[in-house]
Amino acid sequence: MLYIIGLGLADEKDISVKGLEIVRRAERVYLEAYTAVLLVEKSQLESYYGRSVIVADREMVESQSDDILAEADTKDVAFLVVGDPFSATTHTDLALRCQQHNPPIPTRTLPNASILTAVGATGLSLYNFGQTVSMVFFTDSWKPDSFYDRVAENSTLGLHTLVLLDIKVKEPNLEALARGKIVYEAPRFMTVAQCASQMIEVEETRKQGVCGNDQLAIGVARLGSDDEKILAGTLEELSQADFGRPLHSLVLCGSTMHEMEWEYARTFAIDQEKFDGIWKKNYGTKK
């Protein structure tokens, strides 16, 4: 059996009791480490689980899945995913490969907390979110803005948008690659400030009033940990805010943000008077 086990968001103790039992008895334990990261080191997981953990990077999952699935038809293999397994496409990939394996490998998935729901900590109702978008690091020559169309669609319906921020782990250095060497860059994690700046930058080109300076948004960092940080304000304010260590995410507030959502979200405001003023003027309207 291949067990795909969600680890939750913060540390080694966010795994479920059921998941921990499986990890402790499994033949091998893998950790998916390229779509998200925990806030603790692998060694801390290993020491708490009492098991050695094999880090599965993108290359291993995509090209060497036979190694991961070896003997999984007769033995238990645990594949750990930060957050919730279903929130990454890795899950669907692996599960499909198990179905197509000869003989088929049974799979079982253990769900856990995901950023998609933990973002409810902002006070915004999860029922009022539209589709989720991703924001990638802009470069001088590559500023993909397809997120803007999705945000605009949500915005038309007055819905909030969760923006998931790019992480780059184990990216090869392109200059070294051109010389035939593989050297990995240091990991990079997009900050709330970078995301807010990129949104404002795209708004300046697209000009549909979707994510300009005065749009209300809420930045979050390290959700689910002791050290979580939530700040609400305009995109301009958030583009200057320091949220500290990764992981960060951002929610752009939809215009229907109702009174109860506002009452809770304003407790996180960088400048409460400003936040209240903009909310009263532009938000809380019924669709």
Add this chain to the structure above:
Amino acid sequence: MLYIIGLGLADEKDISVKGLEIVRRAERVYLEAYTAVLLVEKSQLESYYGRSVIVADREMVESQSDDILAEADTKDVAFLVVGDPFSATTHTDLALRCQQHNPPIPTRTLPNASILTAVGATGLSLYNFGQTVSMVFFTDSWKPDSFYDRVAENSTLGLHTLVLLDIKVKEPNLEALARGKIVYEAPRFMTVAQCASQMIEVEETRKQGVCGNDQLAIGVARLGSDDEKILAGTLEELSQADFGRPLHSLVLCGSTMHEMEWEYARTFAIDQEKFDGIWKKNYGTKK
């Protein structure tokens, strides 16, 4: 400290290791039992946690929250919520009361798996869901159809819609109430079949092509448990399908359901040939 702790979806072992540690040492342990239910009895929780658990029904949470919060400024109180705490407004209510308490009561929330993400088990991408809607039990004289407008909005954007199904626990019997007696009805949980029928019924009146007989949908039951059941088909097929014990939910597929989603979802099809035919004809189109 008031700890609001998500229990996950299925049984007593879906709590996180961190959550279990808090439950075992807390002064009092409450269980929110009116927006969702676990698939096991309270006694099974109590026996595994080694603690007695006080069931908090809607009345207690809404009218007697002072009892729940008593001494929480100096002692640890655990408030357990089925699924993820942020997926119900109970969380926001309680947390706001804690902030407004004199002296303020510190709170900490432990996220867990939610139906909002566990529904990824269908193979549909969580990034392609629009707003979530609720379906209540229709009566002869009351058939609220505001869900239809939300589904239509999602549908315009080609997005999937998660439909959460009504549960009635501890509802007073109205005839007895009229005679001055409080007698509670037996708990009722909406089935996928009932939901699909009600959607088709509303489509017959509203006629915008949002949720008619031939729309593809996926029903799920007891997600996250050993016993989970997933079936895909037309709403008409699902209106005849038997999913067994609660809890059930339904996803109406959006027209952008792409090839990889279809490839996975079709493995759950009641009638695969029919499912494939409708998908090829009406779905998978780019926005």
